Amino acid sequence: MSNRRDFIKKAALGAAAVSSVGFSGFAKEKEDEKEGALEFPSKKVKKPVVISTWNHGLPANKETWKELKAGKSALDAIEAGMKIPEADPNVRSVGYGGYPDREGKVTLDACIMDHNSNCGSVCFLQGIMHPISVAKRVLQNTPHVMLAGQGALQFALSEGFKEENLLTPESEKDWKKWLEDSKYKPVINIENHDTISMLMLDQDGNLSGGCTTSGAAWKMHGRVGDSPIIGAGLFLDNEVGAAAATGLGEAVIRTAGSAMVVELMRQGKSPYDACKEITERIYNKHKNHKDMEYLQVGFIALNKNGEYAGYSLRSGFNYAVSDDEKGHRMEDAKFKMSWDK
Numbered sequence: 001m002s003n004r005r006d007f008i009k010k011a012a013l014g015a016a017a018v019s020s021v022g023f024s025g026f027a028k029e030k031e032d033e034k035e036g037a038l039e040f041p042s043k044k045v046k047k048p049v050v051i052s053t054w055n056h057g058l059p060a061n062k063e064t065w066k067e068l069k070a071g072k073s074a075l076d077a078i079e080a081g082m083k084i085p086e087a088d089p090n091v092r093s094v095g096y097g098g099y100p101d102r103e104g105k106v107t108l109d110a111c112i113m114d115h116n117s118n119c120g121s122v123c124f125l126q127g128i129m130h131p132i133s134v135a136k137r138v139l140q141n142t143p144h145v146m147l148a149g150q151g152a153l154q155f156a157l158s159e160g161f162k163e164e165n166l167l168t169p170e171s172e173k174d175w176k177k178w179l180e181d182s183k184y185k186p187v188i189n190i191e192n193h194d195t196i197s198m199l200m201l202d203q204d205g206n207l208s209g210g211c212t213t214s215g216a217a218w219k220m221h222g223r224v225g226d227s228p229i230i231g232a233g234l235f236l237d238n239e240v241g242a243a244a245a246t247g248l249g250e251a252v253i254r255t256a257g258s259a260m261v262v263e264l265m266r267q268g269k270s271p272y273d274a275c276k277e278i279t280e281r282i283y284n285k286h287k288n289h290k291d292m293e294y295l296q297v298g299f300i301a302l303n304k305n306g307e308y309a310g311y312s313l314r315s316g317f318n319y320a321v322s323d324d325e326k327g328h329r330m331e332d333a334k335f336k337m338s339w340d341k
Contacts, residue, residue, distance in 0.1 A: 046306030047205055050322040052198035053246045053300060053310075056085040056094065057320035058330060060196060065322045074200055074208040075114055075136055082110075082132040082212050085196050089168045093194050096129055097168040098214025100175050102182070103221045106166040109213050109228040110135040111146075115206035115238040121146040123228040127163040128156045132212045135228070146228065166214075178218055195227050197234060197244030199302040207242045207302070209234050216249070225249025231259040241265040241303035243274070246317070247296045251282050261301050271301035272309035276334075279311050283336060298333060314339050 048068060050061050064081030068074070086095030093099065100106045110131035111121035120139025123146060125131050134156045138147055147155050157163060167175075195213040202208070211227040211234045226232035226249035233249065235258040236242030243261035245252045252258070257278055264274035282297050289295070298312030300319050310319045310333035317333040 043305045043307075045205060045304070046323060046325065047201045048203050048323070049201045049302060049306045049308060050081075050198065050320075051200075051300050051302055051308050051310075052081070052320050053196055053244070053298065054194060054318065055320075055330065056088070056091045057196055057198065058328060059088075060084045060198060061320045061322040062328055064198065064200070065328070068200070068202065074202045074206065075112060075139075078112060078198055078200060078208060078210045079132055079136050081198060082196065082210055083130050086130050086132060086212055089170070091196075092171065093215075093217070094196055094213055095131070096166045097171055098166065099171055099217030100167055101215075101219045101221045101223065102178075104167065104172065104175050105221060106171070106214055107219075107221075107223075108166075109215055109224055110211060111228045111230060111234055112136050112139060112208075112210040113230060113234055113236055114139070114208045115236070117236075117238070119145045119230045121228040121230065122148070122152040122156075123224045124149040124222060125152045125156070127153060127166065128161050129164060129166065130161070132210055134159070134161060135210070135212075145230065148224075149222075175218070195225075195233070195246045195249075197227070197246055197300065199236070199242045199244055199300060199308075201242075201302055201304070201306050205304065207236045207238050207304070209236055209242050209244055211244060226252035226257070229253060231256050233258060235259040235262050237262050237266065239266075239304070241271065241274075241301060243271075243299055243301040246298045246300075247313070248291060248294070251286055251291065251295060251297050255282050255285060257282065257297070257299065261299055265301065265303055270309065271303055271307055272311060272334075275299040275301050275309055275311035276336075279313050279336060283313055300333075309333075311335065313337065 060081040064077045067077035067080045085091040089097030108125045108131040109123045120135040197211045199209045213227045232253045243258040261274045298317040300310045302308045312335045315338045
C-alpha cells in the first residue's frame, strides 16, 4: 500500500512539474510573442513626423504639416503637400514642367497609401496636373488599386479633373536639344531632382505615404517606373513602418525595394540599417549591369516610433524632415559610394 501511495505521490509531483514546465514554456512563448509584436514598448514615440525626398520635399512638407495641424486627414495632408511640386514648373521631374518622354509627351505616375493598406495608383497618365489627386480618387472611389494610361485619364475626367498641356516651353526646348543626339541616359540626382516620395506618422500613430513623378527624362513612350507600384516605390505596414524610393525605378522594381525595407524593419532593423541593406542588395545585383554607370537609388524609411532615416547608393541624396522637435529642415543621406567611383 505504501508503495502504491509513494507511486501516486510521485506521479502527482511529476504531473505538477510537467504542468509547471508547460506553463512556464507557454508564458515564455507569450513573452516572445509580445517581444515580436512590434509594439516598440520601451521607446518614446515621436509623432507626428513627415519625411520626403529631395529639396522639393521641403515646401511639400511644410504644406502637408500645415494641413495636418489644421486637422485634415493624413491622406488629405499628403495630397496637399504633393500638389506643391506637381504644380511647380521649376521641378523638372514632377508634374507640370516635368521632362517629357522621347516623343515629347509628359507622362505621370503617382500612388498613395493609408494605414489600413488601402491604395490608389495611376500610371502613364497624361494631361492632368495633379496625378496624386487622381490616385487618391482611385483609392476612394474604385475597387481597384491602379489605373493606367487612357483609362486613368478617362477616370480623371469623369471625376471632374481638367485636361491641360503639361509641357512647358523650357522642357520642350530641352527635349528638342536632346533630340539632336537622342542618346538615352537618365539624368538622376545630378541636378538634384527626381521623384518626390513622402511618408507620415500622424498624431494617432498611423502611417501613410505617397509618391508622384514625371519619371525618367526621355524614356520610351509607355515606360512606367517604380513610383506608382505599391511594394516598389512605396510600401507601408501600419504595425511596422513605411518606406519609399527614389532613383532609377527599374532597379527598385527588380528588388521590390520599399517592401523589402519594411520587411527588414519588421525583423527588428532600424530604418537606417534597413535602407542601407536594401541599397547594398541593389548594388550587388546591378554592379555588372548595363545601368550601373548612371545608377542611383535612395530610400527613406520611418518606423512606428517616429524614427527615420535615408540612405542612397551614391552621394547627393537628401530629404526633408518635419517634426515638432526641430521644425522643418533638410538632411543629407549617407551613401555607399561617390559618383566618381
